[in-house]
Amino acid sequence: MQTKKPLISYVVKTQYITNNVGLKTLYLKVFTDENIVDARKKAFEYYNTAIHVLENEGEIIKDTNSEKIIYKIPENYDQGIGIYLRINEDVNKFGIADKADTKYMIEAHYNLSHREARSMKVGKETEKKYYELLKLNFEQDQNNKIPFSAIRLELLAELNRIKATSFEKIDFVDYRDREESIEQLLESTCAFLNTNGGTIIFGQNPSMDDNQDLHNIFGNAFTIEKLLTTSFPKEKQHFTFNKRNLMGCQFLEITINKSETDCFYGGQFYYRCAVGNVLDMDKNCL
Structure with missing residues (x-):
C-alpha cells in the first residue's frame, strides 16, 4: 500500500551530476516527512552543510569587499545552491491555487537578481500560507534557532576540511x-x-x-x-x-x-x- 505524501516537501538544489554516458542532471535532494517541520529542519541542515563543504573545498568564495558570493565553476551549480518548497498535490482552497510539483524558492546561496529576490519573497509568503493552512507553527528563521545543528555543522565542516587537506x-x-x-x-x-x-x-x-x-x-x-x-x-x-x-x-x-x-x-x-x-x-x- 502506497503511503500518501504530505502536502508539501522541501528540495535542496546543489550541482549538476554527470552519469556514465555523459548526461548531466541537476541533483535535487528531497526531504519528505509526515512531520513537515522536521523535514524543513533537515533540508536547511543539508543546505548549510553543502555550503560549508564547498567553502572549505574552495568551490565557493566570498568577496570580502563586495560581499558577493562567487562560485569557482558557476556552470556546475546552476547559479548556486538553493532550497525550494515543493507542492505534492493540486491545491485550490483558502486562497491558494497550485498544481502538483510546483516549486517555490525560499532560500538561495548566490547573488540574486531583482526578479529572483521578488520570487523568493513570494516563496516565503507562500510557505507561510501553507503552514497556516496545515495549522503548523511557523517561523521563517527557525533554521537559525537550532544551536545543536549549528554546532554540528561547524564540526562537520572542520572534519571535511581535515579530510580534504x-x-x-x-x-x-x-x-x-x-x-x-x-x-x-x-x-x-x-x-x-x-x-x-x-x-x-x-x-x-x-x-x-x-x-x-x-x-x-x-x-x-x-x-x-x-x-x-x-x-x-x-x-x-x-x-x-x-x-x-x-x-x-x-x-x-x-x-x-x-x-x-x-x-x-x-x-x-x-x-x-x-x-x-x-x-x-x-x-x-x-
Whole structure:
C-alpha cells in the first residue's frame, strides 16, 4: 500500500551530476516527512552543510569587499545552491491555487537578481500560507534557532576540511599496528620538520571513520608527546599537541612547524611531498 505524501516537501538544489554516458542532471535532494517541520529542519541542515563543504573545498568564495558570493565553476551549480518548497498535490482552497510539483524558492546561496529576490519573497509568503493552512507553527528563521545543528555543522565542516587537506600537508596514523604506526609517526614527523611543516592525525585513517576510540588515543597522548620530544629534542618547540573529538572521531592532532636545521630519523633524512615521505639520498650520504 502506497503511503500518501504530505502536502508539501522541501528540495535542496546543489550541482549538476554527470552519469556514465555523459548526461548531466541537476541533483535535487528531497526531504519528505509526515512531520513537515522536521523535514524543513533537515533540508536547511543539508543546505548549510553543502555550503560549508564547498567553502572549505574552495568551490565557493566570498568577496570580502563586495560581499558577493562567487562560485569557482558557476556552470556546475546552476547559479548556486538553493532550497525550494515543493507542492505534492493540486491545491485550490483558502486562497491558494497550485498544481502538483510546483516549486517555490525560499532560500538561495548566490547573488540574486531583482526578479529572483521578488520570487523568493513570494516563496516565503507562500510557505507561510501553507503552514497556516496545515495549522503548523511557523517561523521563517527557525533554521537559525537550532544551536545543536549549528554546532554540528561547524564540526562537520572542520572534519571535511581535515579530510580534504593535501597529502603533502597531512598524514593519518591510525595506530592499528602499534610498531608500524610508531615508525610512520616518527618518519612523518622528520619529513614535516624538513619541509614546510604539516599535521599528523594520530588515531584515524584518511576516511576519519573510527568512532569507537578502539585504541584509547587520548590515553596514549602523553606517551606520544613524550616520544616525539625525546626523539627530536632540539625541535620540541616546533610541536603542538591537541586532543580532539569531531563528530565522535577521537584523535590526537599534532601540528609540526618547519625546523631551521636538518633533522634525521634513524640516521636518515626524510622530506615531505605529494606522495608522502621521501628519502633524500644525497643528504643521507653526507
